[in-house]
Amino acid sequence: MGSVPFAVGAFSKLFLKAGCRSVRVDGLPQFLERLKGDRGVLTVANHISVVDEPFMWGTLPLRTFLDSRRTRWTLGASDVMFNGKLDRWFFEKGQVIETFRGKGIYQKAIDESSKKLDAGNWVHIFPEGRIKQEELHSLRRFKWGISRMLMECERVPLILPVWIKGFQEVMDEPRVWPNYLPRRGKDVTILFGEPLNxxxxxxxxxxxxxxxxxxxxxxxDRPVGQDLEDEPHELATMRSEMAEAMRQGLMELGGRVGEVEKLPPSRITGW
Known part of the structure; x- marks a missing residue:
């Protein structure tokens, strides 16, 4: 396994341990057990800040980042993460799949994600498609790419929700002076939920x-509107129903934040 995921994971762990006032984590042991199987894992989470990735994974043991199959793959916007040779090298080594915004759900990034899941890998998605810091208890409509990703898997992966809270205080959006760096002393809560299967x-x-x-x-690589004109009408309905079911399942997990916040802070595991 390359050094980028390990180094980024170690930095994220350091921030959670030394940079946050408190971190509460629920459901992590069960999540780690599910990563050990030979079945693909698809995680879906709300997106509330520019540091959700990678800081939320600082809760995982460092040894996780030494195994490429137990290190998450994720989708990243081409115009944000792949602007130069150094950026491309860093994010490709960090297991980020280049995705082109505005080119619809029929693009190679979705195909590759389905193949990763069929091979038993872990893929993580922020299915809202962008950061949302207003009304943190609700979620935007999920992008349809996540539905197509599952529809084209030969073997259904485990579909696991993850709810995060607090990172919007660590680094908000947009980043303006003097908030170029993550803020310290904030409270973070992370919930790993039961499968949505x-x-x-x-x-x-x-x-x-x-x-x-x-x-x-x-x-x-066409706009979604063009695809909708050509594809069978019921296909869009099926994608929408599937995306909404995942959205509701994730929000149900988010409804447990209050009870988890009443618990004592968690110990961030090391190795």
Whole structure:
């Protein structure tokens, strides 16, 4: 395994341990056990700051970052993370899949993510598609790419929700002077939830019964509107239902933040 995930994971762990006033983590042992299996794992989380990635993974033991299959893959915007040779090297080594905003759900990044999941890897998504710091208890409509990612998996992965709170105080959006660096002394809460598979697998079964062979357009990288004009009408409905089921499942996990915040601060594990 390369040094980038390990170094970034170590820095994130250091910040959680030394830079935060308190960190409360719920459900981590169960999450770590699920990463050990040979089944792919898809995590979905709310997105509240520019440091959610990578700081939220500072809760994981450092040894996790030495195993590429137990280190998350994620999608990153090309115009933000792949602007130069150094950026490209860093984020590719950090297991970030280049994604092009505005090119719809039929693009290679989604194909690659499905293949990673079929191979037993872990893929993480912020399905809202951008940071949301207002009304932290609710979520934007999920982008449809996450539904297509699951629809085209040959083997359904574990679908695990993760809810985060507090990072919006560590570094808000937009970053303006003097807030170029993460703020210290904040309270952070991270919840790892139970699988959403009971909600999603019946919808996937209905999709595969209707489309035994996944529908794809003749040309990739088009705006979503063009794809909607060409694809079967019920396909968009199925994607929307699946995305909404995941959204509701994630918000249900977020509803437990209050009870977790009443618990004593957690110990951030080392190795």
């Amino acid at each position: 009971p909600l999603i697998e019946p919808l996937l079964a209905a999709y595969k019964a209707r489309f035994p062979v996944p529908w794809r357009p003749g040309t990739y």
